[in-house]
Each structure stands twice: as C-alpha cells, then as structure tokens.
Amino acid sequence: MRAAFFDVDETLIHPKSMFSFLEFYLWWRGRPEETYQRLAGDLRAAAAQGVPRQEINRRYYRYYAGESAERLTAAGEAWFAREVERGLFVPRTVAEFALRRGTGARTVLVSGSFFAPLQPIAAQLQADWTFCTRPVIRRGELTGEVTVPVIGEVKGRIARHAATILGIDLAASCAYGDHASDLPLLEAVGHPVVVGDDPVLTARAEAANWRRLSITEVPAG
Numbered sequence: 289m290r291a292a293f294f295d296v297d298e299t300l301i302h303p304k305s306m307f308s309f310l311e312f313y314l315w316w317r318g319r320p321e322e323t324y325q326r327l328a329g330d331l332r333a334a335a336a337q338g339v340p341r342q343e344i345n346r347r348y349y350r351y352y353a354g355e356s357a358e359r360l361t362a363a364g365e366a367w368f369a370r371e372v373e374r375g376l377f378v379p380r381t382v383a384e385f386a387l388r389r390g391t392g393a394r395t396v397l398v399s400g401s402f403f404a405p406l407q408p409i410a411a412q413l414q415a416d417w418t419f420c421t422r423p424v425i426r427r428g429e430l431t432g433e434v435t436v437p438v439i440g441e442v443k444g445r446i447a448r449h450a451a452t453i454l455g456i457d458l459a460a461s462c463a464y465g466d467h468a469s470d471l472p473l474l475e476a477v478g479h480p481v482v483v484g485d486d487p488v489l490t491a492r493a494e495a496a497n498w499r500r501l502s503i504t505e506v507p508a509g
Contacts (some may be wrong), residue, residue: 289394289455289456289457290392290393290394290456290457290460290461290462291393291394291395291450291456291458291461291462291463291476292384292385292388292389292393292394292395292396292461292462292463293396293398293447293461293462293464293465293473293476293477294381294385294395294396294397294398294415294464295398295399295401295443295464295465295466295467295470296336296398296399296401296406296465297399297401297466298378298466298483298484299311299378299381299464299465299466299483299484300377300378300381300382300385300409300413300464300479301371301377301378301398301409302375302376302377302378303371303376304373304402305399305405305406305409306328306348306400306401306402306405308327308367308371308405309327309363309364309367309401309404309405310324310327310328310348310351312366312370313360313363313367313404314327314362314462315408316363316366316367316452327351328349329495330349331344331348334347334451340447341400341437341439341440341469342439342465345421345434345439345449346434346437347478348403348435349421349423349430349432349433349434350432350433351432352423352430352432353383353430353431353432354429354430354432355429355430356397356428356429357403357423357425357428357429357430359457360403360404360430361403361404363404363407364403364404364405364406364407364408367404367405367408367446368405368408368409368412372412376409378458378483378503379462380501380502380503380504381398381483381501382413382505384464384481384501385413387499388462389414392463393461394416394417394454394456395413395414395415395416395417395464395492396415396416396418396419396450397409397410397413397415397417397418397419397420398419398420398438398443398446398447398473398502399418399420399421399438400420400421400437400438400439401420401421402420402421402422402423403422403423404419404508405500406418406420411439417454419438420438421434421435421436421437421438422434422435422436424489435437436469439469440469440472442472443465443469443470443472443473443476444472444473444475445472445475446473447461447463447473447475447476447477458476458478459477459478460478460479461477461478461479462477462478462479462480462481463476463477463479463480463481464481464483464501465481465482465483465491466482466483466484466486466489466491466503467478468486468488468489470489471488471492474489474492479499480493480496480498481499481500481501482498482499482500482501483501483503484501484502484503486501501508
C-alpha cells in the first residue's frame with residue numbers, strides 16, 4: 289500500500305491553523321482582541337528566545353484548559369466556513385493531494401494542530417487518516433495538557449508506525465512539508481516533496497535531488 293503524507297499548516301492551507309483558530313475562537317467567545325494579541329505574543333516571544341517547538345506546542349494547548357470539546361468542535365466548523373471563503377487552501381498542494389488520492393495512495397494528514405480546525409479540513413479533503421496533537425479530555429473538557437506534540441521527530445515516527453500497523457510501503461510513498469521541522473517526515477519516505485522555500489529544506493532537497501513544489505504555481509487544468 290502506498291501513502292501520501294501531508295503536513296497541513298502552510299502546506300495544504302495558507303495560515304498556521306493553531307494561531308488562526310485561537311484568534312477566531314476568542315472572538316467567537318466574545319473575548320477582547322487584546323486577549324489574542326497577548327497570548328499569541330507570549331508564544332512568539334518564547335519562540336524568539338529559543339524555546340523548543342514541542343514546548344511551545346504544549347503551552348498553546350494550556351490556553352484551552354477547561355474549555356468544552358463540544359464547543360471547540362462547533363467553533364472549528366465555524367472557523368472553517370469563514371476561512372474557506374477567505375481562501376483557506378493552497379491550490380497547488382490541494383491539487384497534489386487530489387492527484388495522489390486519485391492514483392490510489394492513502395492520504396494522511398500529519399499536524400501539530402488539533403481536532404477543532406483539522407476535522408473539517410480532513411473531511412473536505414476526504415483524507416483517509418489524520419494524525420495530530422491530542423489534547424487530554426476529561427468529562428468533556430480539555431485539561432490543558434496533551435499526549436505527545438506532533439512536532440519534528442514525532443512526525444517521522446508516525447510515518448514509520450503507520451507503515452507497521454497499516455501495511456504502508458514507505459519506499460513507495462511520498463510526503464509533503466514546508467518547514468525544517470517536517471524533515472523527519474520527509475526522510476521517512478521514498479519520495480519527499482519540499483513545499484515552498486524553507487532554507488533548510490531547500491538545501492536538503494538540492495543535496496538529495498528531492499522534488500520541490502512552489503506554492504505560487506497554478507495547477508494545470
């Protein structure tokens with residue numbers, strides 16, 4: 289069985305879904321605009337100070353402590369409807385997704401984001417499987433903790449575990465990613481595709497003769 293693994297943020301969709309959704313959710317709940325600016329600013333400051341992406345991912349989900357999973361799901365649907373009207377999807381990579389699906393490859397989303405924004409995206413694309421960061425939920429509410437952030441090396445492990453459990457031939461499979469943190473996922477397959485112009489991935493693609501995909505290209509047809 290062949291598979292096509294896709295990162296989501298800035299690969300299949302234009303925005304970073306976690307930030308975009310957080311801003312929408314706070315607005316949806318009637319919170320002042322300054323709340324988002326403060327929370328997002330704290331995460332960006334941590335990133336600038338060199339805090340590992342895995343830790344920043346964990347800090348992000350602490351913002352949802354006590355929030356209802358059902359309410360977050362409803363907000364995800366509302367967020368998706370708004371963003372689709374604004375041009376959520378990257379046409380070039382969505383065309384690749386459809387092409388891979390049409391040739392019989394199983395399509396797999398791999399993301400550090402979570403169920404609220406990802407469920408409607410996966411449904412729209414008709415993805416076969418979605419592997420993402422899973423918030424801990426108790427009595428219908430998020431605790432603010434997560435199991436394992438799906439960042440960096442974890443993405444590569446997911447591909448390898450999927451190969452073992454689902455019978456995927458990684459050598460015959462492909463993967464798409466836009467950021468250096470997607471490198472472990474790209475290295476796990478036989479046909480990696482670098483999306484965009486991240487300098488780390490670009491250098492790796494040039495050295496290993498990987499395929500590169502410009503998201504400014506217009507898909508044929």
